[in-house]
Amino acid sequence: MSGANLAAGSPSTRRVGQIIRFAFLLILSVSMIYPVLWMITIALEGSGGMFKVPPEWFPHEFHFNNFVNGAKEIDLGRVFLNSLAISVTVTIGQVISSLFIGYGIARIPFPGRKLWFYFFIGSMMLPSIVSLIPVFYVFAKIGLFNTWWPILIPAFFGNPFFIFLCRQFYSAIPYSYDEAAKIDGANHFQIMTRVIVPASIPLVVTMIILSFQGSWNEYLQPLVYLQDQKKWPLSVAVASFSGSYGTTWNHFMAVNLLYMLPLLILFFAAQKYFMQGLGSLNNSGLK
The missing domain is CATH 1.20.5 (Single alpha-helices involved in coiled-coils or other helix-helix interfaces)
Known part of the structure; x- marks a missing residue:
């Protein structure tokens, strides 16, 4: 040497x-x-x-009264419940739909399967702002402007990144599990819900955290679609925080701390599964 x-x-x-x-x-x-x-x-x-x-x-x-005064200025109770309702619905829609689509691409042979996968990968590269105007036009034409529906409906068509994660994770699970379940008479829905998903709990928790965080912090879509301030989520209310004579910065910072709190609680509550999910994705051949 x-x-x-x-x-x-x-x-x-x-x-x-x-x-x-x-x-x-x-x-x-x-x-x-x-x-x-x-x-x-x-x-x-x-x-x-x-x-x-x-x-x-x-x-x-x-x-400590800064927190009380800041909460009163943006009607914290109402906008918090708005954010919670939107974020929970979007999270449920994105996670469930992505699990189904990812399973179909990874475990069910059908013509054009790789093409669909590449389509989802390509859509990840497309900035959401590009499709904002045509999507806004469609929802406005069908009378859904100034409602939560334009924010909620797309969530039930899957998230391209989550679909990619599911496909990679499911592809690493041995197909012998599927064959054993089919011998017992299970169909694809039963295989997914009783075999694949229980083996993917860290992945599911990871998607829940990422989806909830993304929806909780979403600002552009609520700003574009919601004119009625009573329907605003917390993200828009905080960004619009300003009094008649300017911004009261100590109240503003207090409200921002309250805004961060649910995400911190969610992360620390699910930290164990989140780290397992990242590790299992690394071991599943995510490249």
Whole structure:
């Protein structure tokens, strides 16, 4: 073995590499945590806390009434329930439809199966903004403008990314499971619901988290389709947060913290399955 190879594998070289990686991850973590900590500080500060230079990280007095006042300004209870109803419905629609479509492409031979798969892959590359105007025109023509239907209906036709994940995951499950179930008299629906899906719980949880997060944070579609402010979800209400004399920033930051809370709860509650889902996708040949 050459001296260069010995040097490359020496303990001191590995230690330097570990220090560099640790420093990089530390800087990356701080850059992500800093805005959240600053938001928490402003949410607990008085009205002038945002403009202090340098920032005051520990307020002398905690103004918890910022959360109450901010919630009143956007009618938090109503817009929260709107967001919850939309996000839960979209999540159910996207996950169930993607499971069925992914199963069909992965486990049921039919003419043009690969073509359909490539079609879904190609649609992932198409920005949603491209189809916004024609889709808006269709929904407006059939009288669904200013309703939730233009947001909810597309969810039940599958999510291209989720279909791709399902196809990759299902393709890695041995076909012997299907054959054994068919011997017992199971049809495709029973095979999917009783064999494939129970073996894919981490994948399902991963899709639920990603779908709920995407729907909860969706801003453009509700803004385009919903004129009635009583139908607005939380994302649009928060983005439109402004008083008669400008934005009250401590109230605004307090509302944003409340806006983040359901996503944090969902992630930490399902973190175990989410990480298993990512790991199983990696092992299933996702390339």
